Amino acid sequence: MNDPVAYAVTAYALVAALYAGWHLWREAPFSNGLFYVVSVLELLLIALLISGSIALGRTDRDVDGVLFISYLVTTLVIPPAAILWGVAEKSRWGSGVVVVAMLTVAVLVVRVLGIWQGAYV
Amino acid sequence: MSETFRSGGSTSAGFGRALVAIYAVFALAASARSIYQLAAKASDAPVAYTLSAVAGIVYVVATYALATDRRGLAVATIGFELVGVLGVGVLTLVDGELFPDATVWSDFGAGYGFVPLVLPFVGLWWVRRTSRA
Numbered sequence: 180m181n182d183p184v185a186y187a188v189t190a191y192a193l194v195a196a197l198y199a200g201w202h203l204w205r206e207a208p209f210s211n212g213l214f215y216v217v218s219v220l221e222l223l224l225i226a227l228l229i230s231g232s233i234a235l236g237r238t239d240r241d242v243d244g245v246l247f248i249s250y251l252v253t254t255l256v257i258p259p260a261a262i263l264w265g266v267a268e269k270s271r272w273g274s275g276v277v278v279v280a281m282l283t284v285a286v287l288v289v290r291v292l293g294i295w296q297g298a299y300v
Numbered sequence: 301m302s303e304t305f306r307s308g309g310s311t312s313a314g315f316g317r318a319l320v321a322i323y324a325v326f327a328l329a330a331s332a333r334s335i336y337q338l339a340a341k342a343s344d345a346p347v348a349y350t351l352s353a354v355a356g357i358v359y360v361v362a363t364y365a366l367a368t369d370r371r372g373l374a375v376a377t378i379g380f381e382l383v384g385v386l387g388v389g390v391l392t393l394v395d396g397e398l399f400p401d402a403t404v405w406s407d408f409g410a411g412y413g414f415v416p417l418v419l420p421f422v423g424l425w426w427v428r429r430t431s432r433a
Contacts (some may be wrong), residue, residue, distance in 0.1 A: 246336065253332070261321075268317040275318035283325050 185292040197283035202274035207267035209273035323363040331356035382420035
């Protein structure tokens with residue numbers, strides 16, 4: 180797994196957080212636009228899990244595989260949860276839930292990169 | 301604002317929904333961390349890992365209480381969380397030897413952007429705020 184890929188996904192999650200934050204600011208509830216943005220993030224995270232798993236199989240480096248994969252799997256759960264919860268809340272805070280979720284994904288992906296580089300052993 | 305911060309509502313409605321989401325993240329983070337620590341290296345730092353497990357359980361129960369509008373339970377668990385983050389924060393400053401490995405509450409939650417320190421205050425404020433008629 181190379182660094183630019185992880186940073187790109189993190190950047191995307193942060194942009195999604197800003198987009199959701201803009202909804203929150205305008206007192207707008209969860210929208211179709213947010214749905215698509217969050218869905219694309221889910222696709223990116225699935226790609227990250229697949230490429231990460233392949234990279235883990237090939238590398239000679241001392242990576243904590245269980246921790247690495249469990250972090251990647253955890254990130255997959257968050258966008259669908261954000262959508263379900265965001266849709267259920269009719270007020271602006273439906274968007275607030277998405278802000279929280281997107282920031283969480285960004286932090287998790289940075290941690291995944293850290294685990295890959297052996298920073299948290 | 302009066303609509304979203306309305307009084308007398310459920311602790312899980314409006315802003316509460318976002319708050320429950322944050323609690324859910326910490327419930328997940330603290331529990332997952334503790335399961336990993338206990339499974340992989342329980343003997344390295346028993347005090348820290350036991351504490352991680354306790355913190356995980358407290359966050360899970362607090363999330364459940366806020367999501368289902370159980371105020372008494374919410375205040376009890378959030379209060380415990382406040383005491384925990386302050387107590388462990390002081391202990392890690394005074395005696396670092398006690399916690400050779402980090403927990404969510406070490407150094408007042410610095411490893412998690414001090415969110416664990418701020419969260420109980422927000423939680424208690426929210427329970428109080430929604431209870432006014």
